[in-house]
Amino acid sequence: QVQLQESGPGLVKPSETLSLTCAVSGFSISSGYYWGWIRQPPGKGLEWIASIYHTGITSYNSSLKSRVTISVDTSKNQFSLKLGSVTAADTAVYFCARQEVGLRAQYWGQGTLVTVSS
């Protein structure tokens, strides 16, 4: 059974960098698929942030591209997100997901709330 688990600081100061990791179990990242990050501000809708193919090919939401880096560590079977120069608008629940054909998110992590505040 594929399982994903997000981890990282729950509180980040404005202008700093948000860093999250998604640990994958039950499936080897190096075997395939896209792996992505999706966020949801409190009380609002879902927003795709970025995805990475198991080979390292990346794609980013154009509205966040200048601040986002996604990477994969196949040796640890995990992938990561870095979002720089954060503001209060980046406060959200961040989900990681395994994305399949058409980038549908078949498997999701439980999500982790990241609050941007001083």
Add this chain to the structure above:
Amino acid sequence: QSALTQPPSASGSPGQSVTISCTGTSSDVGGYNFVSWYQQHPGKAPKLMIYEVSKRPSGIPERFSGSKSGSTASLTVSGLQAEDEADYYCSSYAGSNNVVFGEGTKLTVL
């Protein structure tokens, strides 16, 4: 990338059917048969209910169905049940390995 347009709310009585629309453009919904629908209960991660416009993942009841006409996709929930009350989001592949989500619809079972 602009969010796909969904009605903010929808409702129906138990046993009835309700349809939620998802309108995009020729660059996303209208251009690809990669529309997905997700169900999200409060405090939970979204759950994939429909993919590739009308396919259901294993374990999803036949009461959930999807369709598409032009740049508008639709999710129909038949035989509404209390547990169907949730937020529903559509998403579409938008080319160049990009995906866009809908604004979300809150479904209320009366």
